[in-house]
Amino acid sequence: xxxxxxxxPVTRISGFMEIDATIDNNxxxxxxxxxxxxxxxxxxxxxxxxxxxxxxxxxxxxxxxSAHSVASTLAxxxxxxxxxxxxxxxxxxxxxxxxxxxxxIRHFYQYTIPDFIRLPDKYPLYITDHNDFRLPKSKxxxxxxxxxxxxxxxxxxxxxxxxxxxxxxxxHGIFVGGITTQVTADKIIKTKSILHTIKQFIVDRMIPxxxxxxxxxxxxxxxxxxxxxxxxxxxFNAYKELGNLYVNPLVYTQGKVSxxxxxxxxxxxDYSWYQDKKNAYKPxxxxxEADMNKNKAYSWVKAPRYNGMPYEVGxxxxxxxxxxYKNGISTMDRTIARVxxxxxxxxxxxxxxxxxxxxxxxxxxxxxxxxxxxxGLIDTTRGALGHWLKIDNGKLSFYQIITPSAWNLSxxxxxxxKGTAEQALMGTTIHNxxxxxxxxxIIRSFDPCVSCATHIYxxxxxxxxxxxxx
Amino acid sequence: MSADIKQIKNSWEVGxxxxxxxxxxxxxxxxxxSDLFIKVRDEIKRGSLVKKNLVWLELTGCSGNIISLLDxxxxxxxxxxxxxxxxxxxxxxxxxxxxxAMEQLMDITNKEYILAVEGAVAxxxxxxxxxxxxxxxxxxxxxxxxxxxxxxxAHVIALGACATHGGVSAARPNPAGCVSVQSVLNRxxxxxxxxxxxxxxxxxxxxxxxxxxxxxxxxxxxxxLFYSTLIHxxxxxxxxxxxxxxxxxxxxxxxxxxxxxxxxxxxxxxxxRKWNQYVNWPIEDNTPCIGCAQFGFPDQMEPFITxxxxxxx
Amino acid sequence: xxxxxxxxxxxxxxxxxxxxxxxxLLYAAPCIYTRNILLYQLKxxxxxxxxxxxMICCQVNQIQASPTELPQQNQQNQRNITLQELAxxxxxxxxxxxxxxxGVVYDVTNNAAWAAASHFGLTAGKDLTSEFASCHxxxxxxxKLKIVGKxx
Numbered sequence: 001x002x003x004x005x006x007x008x009p010v011t012r013i014s015g016f017m018e019i020d021a022t023i024d025n026n027x028x029x030x031x032x033x034x035x036x037x038x039x040x041x042x043x044x045x046x047x048x049x050x051x052x053x054x055x056x057x058x059x060x061x062x063x064x065x066s067a068h069s070v071a072s073t074l075a076x077x078x079x080x081x082x083x084x085x086x087x088x089x090x091x092x093x094x095x096x097x098x099x100x101x102x103x104x105i106r107h108f109y110q111y112t113i114p115d116f117i118r119l120p121d122k123y124p125l126y127i128t129d130h131n132d133f134r135l136p137k138s139k140x141x142x143x144x145x146x147x148x149x150x151x152x153x154x155x156x157x158x159x160x161x162x163x164x165x166x167x168x169x170x171x172h173g174i175f176v177g178g179i180t181t182q183v184t185a186d187k188i189i190k191t192k193s194i195l196h197t198i199k200q201f202i203v204d205r206m207i208p209x210x211x212x213x214x215x216x217x218x219x220x221x222x223x224x225x226x227x228x229x230x231x232x233x234x235x236f237n238a239y240k241e242l243g244n245l246y247v248n249p250l251v252y253t254q255g256k257v258s259x260x261x262x263x264x265x266x267x268x269x270d271y272s273w274y275q276d277k278k279n280a281y282k283p284x285x286x287x288x289e290a291d292m293n294k295n296k297a298y299s300w301v302k303a304p305r306y307n308g309m310p311y312e313v314g315x316x317x318x319x320x321x322x323x324x325y326k327n328g329i330s331t332m333d334r335t336i337a338r339v340x341x342x343x344x345x346x347x348x349x350x351x352x353x354x355x356x357x358x359x360x361x362x363x364x365x366x367x368x369x370x371x372x373x374x375x376g377l378i379d380t381t382r383g384a385l386g387h388w389l390k391i392d393n394g395k396l397s398f399y400q401i402i403t404p405s406a407w408n409l410s411x412x413x414x415x416x417x418k419g420t421a422e423q424a425l426m427g428t429t430i431h432n433x434x435x436x437x438x439x440x441x442i443i444r445s446f447d448p449c450v451s452c453a454t455h456i457y458x459x460x461x462x463x464x465x466x467x468x469x470x
Numbered sequence: 471m472s473a474d475i476k477q478i479k480n481s482w483e484v485g486x487x488x489x490x491x492x493x494x495x496x497x498x499x500x501x502x503x504s505d506l507f508i509k510v511r512d513e514i515k516r517g518s519l520v521k522k523n524l525v526w527l528e529l530t531g532c533s534g535n536i537i538s539l540l541d542x543x544x545x546x547x548x549x550x551x552x553x554x555x556x557x558x559x560x561x562x563x564x565x566x567x568x569x570x571a572m573e574q575l576m577d578i579t580n581k582e583y584i585l586a587v588e589g590a591v592a593x594x595x596x597x598x599x600x601x602x603x604x605x606x607x608x609x610x611x612x613x614x615x616x617x618x619x620x621x622x623x624a625h626v627i628a629l630g631a632c633a634t635h636g637g638v639s640a641a642r643p644n645p646a647g648c649v650s651v652q653s654v655l656n657r658x659x660x661x662x663x664x665x666x667x668x669x670x671x672x673x674x675x676x677x678x679x680x681x682x683x684x685x686x687x688x689x690x691x692x693x694x695l696f697y698s699t700l701i702h703x704x705x706x707x708x709x710x711x712x713x714x715x716x717x718x719x720x721x722x723x724x725x726x727x728x729x730x731x732x733x734x735x736x737x738x739x740x741x742x743r744k745w746n747q748y749v750n751w752p753i754e755d756n757t758p759c760i761g762c763a764q765f766g767f768p769d770q771m772e773p774f775i776t777x778x779x780x781x782x783x
Numbered sequence: 784x785x786x787x788x789x790x791x792x793x794x795x796x797x798x799x800x801x802x803x804x805x806x807x808l809l810y811a812a813p814c815i816y817t818r819n820i821l822l823y824q825l826k827x828x829x830x831x832x833x834x835x836x837x838m839i840c841c842q843v844n845q846i847q848a849s850p851t852e853l854p855q856q857n858q859q860n861q862r863n864i865t866l867q868e869l870a871x872x873x874x875x876x877x878x879x880x881x882x883x884x885x886g887v888v889y890d891v892t893n894n895a896a897w898a899a900a901s902h903f904g905l906t907a908g909k910d911l912t913s914e915f916a917s918c919h920x921x922x923x924x925x926x927k928l929k930i931v932g933k934x935x
Binding site for chain 2: 816820823824827874875876877878879880892893895896898899900901902903904
């Protein structure tokens with residue numbers, strides 16, 4: 001007997017999402033992941049001043065806004081033929097690192113923990129009726145306390161970001177050439193001191209908490225795996241003097257690692273409501289026109305593919321490809337990889353801090369080229385992020401953004417390969433139909449940040465889901 | 471009765487009639503003990519924190535304002551949910567999901583609550599461009615949620631540029647047909663523009679409501695407490711502006727007017743309050759203000775950074 | 784009295800009436816908190832009245848204090864500028880920033896509200912009479928701007 005489970009809203013993610021799953025014999029046999037928010041950033045950016053993109057694209061997301069300012073800065077630098085100075089790179093990557101720390105701590109405690117830990121229900125926010133809480137009371141309550149402790153820590157990660165970046169969320173500071181502030185000794189020591197507290201928390205609380213949960217929920221090491229293909233654009237690498245501090249652009253396919261080739265990225269619109277000369281195109285080629293009359297289409301998602309395959313991006317991909325964590329690919333592995341990555345990023349920020357030289361100015365007076373083309377590809381909090389832009393007559397004439405969540409939450413292509421998260425949900429056993437906690441837990445392990453999507457309903461017909469990349 | 475006494479009695483009665491209308495002591499005697507009790511009880515309550523229900527709706531936006539709220543300190547998020555309010559609903563933080571989460575939202579409409587809302591309201595296709603949940607098989611669009619929750623709330627606080635005037639969500643050409651929260655509600659909406667809204671602006675406004683009632687608002691419904699003065703009038707770099715010493719590129723410590731600073735048209739207290747536990751703010755970071763806390767952000771505040779400008783005068 | 788001064792006087796009259804209203808409300812204020820709010824409003828009104836009356840006093844002072852400036856100002860006021868010429872003063876490529884309102888051309892190059900020679904999405908080098916009217920109709924703004932010529 002097939003049943004249908006629809007979860008909407010999927011809470012404790014960034015943005016709005018629905019999971020629509022078909023269950024047969026307690027197992028997921030079909031599933032759609034649907035983003036439910038559409039704003040249309042690609043259209044908005046056309047005609048604007050190129051430098052404004054650094055600030056404008058930040059507003060795509062409130063918890064990872066620095067990521068977009070980094071990617072658009074890289075795309076602008078590529079278009080303008082600029083290479084930031086070494087100091088400029090350190091400073092910018094430091095700000096980026098602060099955003100990683102804020103995000104990972106908040107994702108683990110505020111977004112993930114309530115799935116596994118019973119928080120005090122005197123606070124209406126934490127009221128829930130599922131009963132799959134397996135930790136003994138003392139351990140449960142200890143981690144619940146850490147939930148509240150973590151609020152101060154993640155807040156201080158943003159404080160650290162603001163020391164060099166002016167404010168958070170939606171920081172200033174990051175710009176072509178590096179960052180705007182000249183670093184001084186007092187800023188350095190302030191950052192060091194905050195970083196010290198954050199690192200201690202990660203080591204003393206966050207990592208042990210993650211392993212404690214993994215111990216009682218070790219079935220999640222076997223759930224939510226998916227295809228097992230991992231991808232990274234690289235980050236905290238390619239420094240002239242420091243070399244590679246984290247991960248290079250690499251791909252892991254069916255057990256083999258290879259170098260990442262940006263030319264192999266395509267977007268498919270087979271089942272998407274767009275019209276273009278081709279159903280698959282490269283990011284710089286085109287932004288297709290909307291067409292809801294397209295035959296067989298059921299979604300607005302443009303499915304990103306590498307070498308024709310769906311890929312997973314994020315902390316697990318990075319930890320795997322850098323050789324730091326290779327335990328497995330599953331829901332629990334993703335969560336463990338994220339907390340381990342938090343420690344890694346804290347160490348990287350520490351190294352960058354040591355290499356800073358106070359009083360060095362990295363900014364120049366920049367001229368907007370009349371015509372140019374550039375791409376910024378960087379791995380960020382949730383995975384691989386890409387901005388592709390064209391400048392004509394001194395204004396932006398084209399802007400394409402493929403977010404990490406588009407990779408992870410993509411829909412299927414004409415080869416019937418499901419999207420990464422959809423595939424991860426397939427085959428999951430649902431133990432309690434009234435509280436299908438497995439679905440939300442798997443999806444949240446991807447740290448979804450839904451960019452934009454739209455839902456169209458017709459009276460009496462099957463729901464069609466649409467997702468549009470911003 | 472003699473004529474004199476009659477006269478005295480008359481004048482006394484006339485006097486009594488006139489004084490009963492104006493004499494406060496006389497009228498006060500007519501207040502019963504219970505009336506007095508109620509008055510005293512209310513006076514005691516005023517100035518003391520009375521917990522209220524708080525609903526936080528995220529609509530068509532980046533959800534940056536709830537992240538900004540988590541960055542608050544003294545009061546911080548824990549104080550907010552334990553001492554100030556019963557925080558009932560938020561998409562990013564609540565433990566429940568799906569129908570159970572929506573139930574908590576629907577239940578609150580039967581009680582008194584304060585509504586905080588971030589994000590604009592997508593109106594294209596009758597609001598189907600932003601769906602925030604499903605309730606009893608029906609989709610709940612952002613538009614439907616705000617009209618339902620907004621009309622019944624004791625107070626509505628729209629925070630962030632998108633909620634107050636459309637912001638980035640409504641940037642030209644506004645593909646999703648986004649509008650401000652006020653344009654879909656027929657009642658007063660307190661507005662806290664900012665991108666995002668500083669946690670202090672929200673928590674301070676909320677505190678005022680809880681302690682003393684609605685704060686004093688300007689003609690555009692912004693609390694005077696935060697939005698009274700232009701950044702330019704409190705800018706530490708003002709002396710450079712007045713002397714005509716202008717920065718030619720970012721990272722210089724002089725006035726950034728020639729690079730496009732919007733401090734002169736932005737009414738907010740960033741120079742005093744600064745950000746993230748008062749450590750820094752954009753202008754101190756040697757980047758120009760982009761006017762994120764002013765109506766008109768972003769379209770009317772662009773270009774944010776420009777090097778092609780007027781010559782020195 | 785010119786039309787600006789009469790507009791300012793009218794505004795001052797309105798504000799005095801509003802202040803009197805606040806004072807009436809103060810008499811009936813039931814508690815210290817309402818009283819404080821009303822006093823705050825009253826103080827703000829007083830400041831605004833002070834500012835406006837200062838503008839009239841200042842204008843008078845200016846004319847009295849520097850009679851020698853007047854002929855020069857008149858000369859500048861007479862300079863004729865066409866729309867095409869105005870378009871060059873767009874505040875870019877090192878050009879000054881001019882705008883015209885109701886036939887008078889003003890220099891906004893160093894006007895704080897015109898950073899990057901733009902103001903709420905409007906750019907310099909244009910006639911902005913209708914935009915000004917829709918936003919700033921009753922506000923004493925133009926009298927504070929530097930006049931550089933007449934639009935012809």
